[in-house]
Amino acid sequence: MKEILYRAFLIAILILPLSCATTSNVKESSWVKEVPTIAGIYIQDYMVTVTVSKPFNYILKSPDPHLVVIELPDVRNGFFNNKIISDKAGITEIVPSQIESPSLLTRLEIFVQTPTVVTPEHKDNTLIIRIKNLQPASSSLSEISADEGYVIGDEDVLQLSVWGNPELTVEIPVRPDGMISFPLVGDVRAAGLTPQKIKVLIETELRKYVKEPTVSVVVKAINSFKVFVLGEGISGTVSTATTSGAVTLRRNTTLLQLLAQLGSLQNADLNSSFILRNGQKLSVDLYKLVVKGDITQDIQLRPNDVIFIPDNFEKRIMVIGAVRTPGVIPYKEGMTTLDAILSAGGFTEFANPNDVIVARKEGNEVKNIEVELKDVIKKGNIRKDLPLKPGDRIIIKTGIF
Secondary structure, three states, rough: OOOHHHHHHHHHHHHHHHHHHHHHHHHHHHHHHHHHEEEEEEEEEOOEEEEEEEOOOEEEEEEEEEEEEEEEEEOOOOOOOOOOOOOOOEEEEEEEEEOOOOOOEEEEEEEOOOEEEEEEEOOOOOOOOOOOOOOOOOOOOOOOOOOOOOOOEEEEEEEEEEEEEEEEEEEEOOOOEEEEOOOOOOEEEEOOHHHHHHHHHHHHHHHHOOOOOOOEEEEEOOOOOOEEEEOOOOOOOOOOOEOOOEEEEOOEEHHHHHHHHOOOOOOOOHHHHHEEEOOEEOOHHHHHHHHHOOOOHHHHHOOEEEOOOOOOOOHHHHEEEEEOOEEEEOOOOEHHHHHHHHHHOOOOOEEEEEEEEEEEOOOOEEEEEEEHHHHHHOOOOOHHOOOOOOOEEEEEEEEEO
């Protein structure tokens, strides 16, 4: 009997640690399974869908016009450890990474082709990121292509960082020779490249020293984007100009946005204005853009564009004679003789409204047109109110003699 009890005691001693170890393993395995893990990353045209094994929270950041960052606290990246190259519209690649310290965090860097606005949709264990292109729709006019983005130039300031390597974060200007210096890599050409191209270039060089580097390139200051405004058709000064005629733009800017900065266009001959790009005239109609509101004429400006806006002096209307404030006034489409006289202060008490002459140049000759405005004023006979043409001269005679 003692021998049987002794054997049972030995068996219990042997089984108990094994049972405890099994229980411990089960608990540890259960703990691992409870941590939310990315189950899928799906890319469609202008859309990314992220699914996680359990409900989760997220943080959305956009440090660069071409970069969207999603941070998932307390979420593992699962099998998604490598860069995902996209062939879908609007998205170039997704770079996943995982941080263990000081707390668990999965980070998804989504690189987009053009400056975008991001609309997130989050429900339970699914996050949908919709990307909308902010570049204007293409037209027959020359524009920056959708995959081109901002081209870096001399004097621009860049911030470069390597994920997980804070000692490699630097803020550097582009030198006059177009180069930048980056730790471990040395001199790299930046001028003439987009931030995305610089990112790929530095990542390629860093692989000699860093395993699977993820580089972020942010344009901190734009100093190289200059356009040139010539002509005397703009009233006031160019407030953003650093030198006469040169305007430094701090972001991608359209023609209409630039014109809004320049001041009054009242004395501008918009029909004769034009834009030069690389020595070639662009088929842009500034008159249609500014006066008619035809936004199809609005284009993205590029560095070194030349905008020529001449004065419209020869097309202005001159009003002289028996008016209160004789002078020169801007011509406006649809303007009539009476409109011009009223703009000049109206008739004096000595004026003869039926003795008005409009001198109009036709070719090499000047034609005098008699206008009787008394019937227009007294009887409302607007058919006698002569429509004006650019460059007309109005002479109002007196009725004293």
